[in-house]
Amino acid sequence: MIKKILFFLFLYCINTAFAETIKTDVLVIGGSASGTAAAIQCARSKIKTLLVEPGPWLGGSMTSGGICILDANKNIPSGIYGEFRKKVTEFYKKTSGYDTTYNATLKFEPYTGAAILKKITDTVKNLTVKLNTSYTTVKKDDTGWDVVIAQDGNTTTIKTKVLIDATEFADVAAKAGATLVSGAETRQDTGEKLAPETALTTLRNLTWAVVLKDYGKADKTITKPENYNPNLYACLKGKDVNKLLSDGKLPNDKYFINWCANSYPVTAEQLSPAKREEYFKTLRLQALGLVYYLQTELGYKNLSLDDEFDTPDHLPYQPYIREYRHIKGEVRMIADDIYTPYNRVSKLYRTSIGVADAMPEQNADGAVAYPPFPAYTIPLGALVVKDMENLIVTENAISVTHLVGASTCNPAVQMTLGQGAGTVAAFCAFFKTTTQHLSVRAIQGEILDFKGFLLPISDIPLTDPDFRAIQQVCATGLLQTRTEPSSGNALKILFNADSLVHTAEVKPMLNEIYTRGFLWFNKIKPGEFITVGNLLAFISEITLSEPKPLQIELQKEWKSRYKFKDDFDLNRPVTRREFAVLSNKYLNPFARRVDLSGHLVN
Template identity: 60%
Template sequence: MIKKLLLIILICGIAPVYGQTIKTDVVVIGGGASGVAAAIQAARSKVKTLLIEPGPWLGGSLTAGGNCIVEANRNLPSGIWGEFRRHVRDFYKKEPGYDTALNAALKFEPYTGSAILKKITDTVKRLTVKTKTPWTAIKKNGDGWEVTITEDGKPVIVKASVVIDATETGDVAAKAGVKFDVGFESNKTTGEALAPNEASPLIQEITWIAILKDYGRAADRTIPKPEGYNAADYACLKSKDIKKMLADGRLPNDKYMIKWGECANSFPVTMEQLEPEQRDAFYKKAKLKTLGLIYYMETELGLKNLSLDFQEFGTPDKLPYIPYMREARRAKGLIRMSLNDIYTPYDNASKLYRTSIAVGDASPGQHYAAGSNAPKTNYPPMPGYSIPMGAVVIKELDNLLVTEKAMSTTHLTNASTFYPSVQMTLGQGAGTIAAYCAFFKTTTKNLQVRKIQTELLDYKGYLMPFVDIDPKDVYFRSIQQVGATGMLRGVQKVNGKTSAVYFLPDSAVKTSEIKPIMLDLYTRSFLWYNKNKPGELFTVGNLLSFISEMTLADPENLEHKMKAAWKTTYKFTSDFDTKRPVTRREFAVLTNKFINPFARMVDITGRFVN
């Protein structure tokens, strides 16, 4: 009997160690730009959230990968991305020469960026962050998931309603059995005019970035000659303007980000080499290429005063923890975002912009090794765009979301959406979806687009990429909501090699633009148009008459109240005049308040539903 009791006590004592279980609502695997933003948003949306990061830092390619000069989304400070940017600028604002202009590229030291993200996550209730925590397995458990992580060398089971795969290479989704696309699709598959005629498995190069510090003109900080070094591998740099290249990568505190193409520190890659079994061996080769570049700069270009910053990263070779990765595999989601959703969002059969959960504007790059025969893509200037909800939702597995390079896009679209600042806005959107499913105890089969977008707007996220509406504008939300119906379309303006989307708040509203959406949204609008026959430009009087018809308000009383409130309540700067054309700003504000087109539900493809 005593032996049996001892055995029971022994088993009970061991069980908590080897069979520990953590229960949470949302688990995010991967602490990169999208993963951190997703975890922050899910927790702020009042669900218990766990963020798992195998490495020691938060931020992914922004920080642990050393990609600390961020040019994209400089005019789109959406939500958590805008918050991170403000913290960085506040940190450096007293640094001599630091550019704090409204739309300047964001520059920071990698360690500082990671520390800022940690500081933000430390203040978020309901959020637990575990760094240096690998995961080993994932399996479906009813409507939820079980993820196995390792803590103190022992397995721990995490049970969650929703899993977000925010890894760089879609490892979690792959282990869960998700199907993927790799490389170029053909134009027959995607319908993109810029896609090649034939598919190709080629993916963009990786770059193992280096952060160098200037130790002074008299210093000699030459590193040891790397294994396998061959000066000829870097000979193309002899003809380059190295001073300009260094200046372009200048960071605070006499540091430089080295992210150079051609014969420098970019490295061709295949998806097979990025698989977990081959990754470490491949990474070693890529890092040696970068170390060779540094040695070449010091010995052949006379830059012996530039060397690795020994205080930046805690790695043995002082390089970033991870490479800067532009592409991997792309999951099959509920929808696949294509270039058509960027360049012609209003002209497609599906209206995916209506389901937006994020915005981006990164100019697509093309990084392929010489002789790779990669198709050359002549992208027109990339305008701002909305990222549709269905691109992060796995098609065949409930409550599994994907971000980073694994989100559901075409190859040509990924060349923009992978960018870290775009991914940070996307992560916030994914976190909102996850919180919705967990909070309402539902699945990704039952997403209510407008409810999720409303939550995102509550936390200062963008739905539409309007660069001329300040997020501090008192009517920012109204304009975002009306824009997301398509009633007032964004206008793309090209300026040289760049493009942006404008709302044009002071422009007149054209009847031809708003009429089709009004007819879709309001059953009595057909009768109103037949009766009133508005002209080419919609007037203030037309709008008040339409509101009166839809709300059954007395027209004279409505006009009287509107006149009194025009400048006092609504803060409109123009005079009240029912005969003049209504501006897009006035139309958005009053339409949103009185007839609320945003309240009309849409499905995952953007079609209006009753």
């Protein structure tokens, strides 16, 4: 009898163990802006995906952290971020005073932003989302990763091929054994002219955002917070508080507070897993103190917290972490990759999986004198942990320097970046390969399929019929983008479709990509500008097609198919649009493989 009981207990244990194990192709830990976008993209690429978020909302800093005014990437609404922008605008389009113009600063109530993201994920096939779910252990196995998660007191083992760390603190990567570093690198280490001479351990301030509601004439003064000290908010003296409030105006009589008075110095030690929660308790009290100060010292008793966040103090669930630690990636992006992308030995712009135009966020007491800051690309290799298969990292832990991280921390940038991370993970899962064997062009092609940008070109929108051709050709460096002042210290990136193609611009790349290019240039010797005839002759040379039939074909389709506005004339200089469209179709430079450094692969 005892043997039978033991036997049935044995079978029960086996069945229970089986029930507590879930297999998925991709596991995303962290429902941050990047994590949510990564999970959506991965699932849309027809990969079985599981998203685990410890908190109750999706969106990370821009929802749970209350950072709900986004000025970045409004001129380059790439992919999933562009979709999110559109849905937010549609939601508020009937709200009085809401700006619905194409490139307006995006403003929303945090709860609404989280609800929109949840609604998007609910409609995506192949995606399972688990909110209020934590994780405990992360372990590499032969074919992927084993992760133990906990929900409602029950633990489950997740077996996944690819793991994405989309947490705010890179805790998953740390548990997995990845190398992580904090602080500002030296000029000698990175070669960045703006970097300090000696290494700094200083991190950028974090913010505990506050969202207040206007209650009209009612007095909504809160109870004085514990350890309240009005001196903590002295930086507001002499400030135009009405203007600060106006700048943070949200729909439905709410205000977003992201001021000097709720921006806090932080160290890597304070953000360590063992100490962060205690530190955050102090910051929450200081953020409440700001509300009390605003009400009692400045007279705004009508402004107070509402139930936007279901927390005991009604403050956001989490702070806005601008910087903590960075992985050692397959490549490290430095400031020169932003300022001089075409003049470096590495050509990381060719490996772009995300775009950004966020101005660097700085501490008032340690500002860096950034020159005019251009929109830029984020390279694939910055997300891939070096020497660790199938571990991809997003949020603030990507492999960038302290100077670059001041921009990439922006939630709008992170959502765009997350789509790239999801595409990388989907590639590994679909082709049953690892992050050591990535195809840059295949991944970029998938991003383009889902309306993502590879380059932050703001004068060729997604609706342009030649968008893809221009993005692909520019991603090879065959045609280089130009910068132009935007607002403040920002520079926007332009294609200038109607300008002419200089021979000196395209000759180096044509020679590099096509073996017979050198012979053609020596034979034809084109002038200062490439003409329509020159381009057709080069196409004929490379594709081994007969010149006359090619000319007849293109002359016939010049306006009917390609919709070029200028007449077909072999003797006039070709425009950049014409060059991009025709070289993309006939020469297909985008098909040439590149490695994670952007170098051509033979």
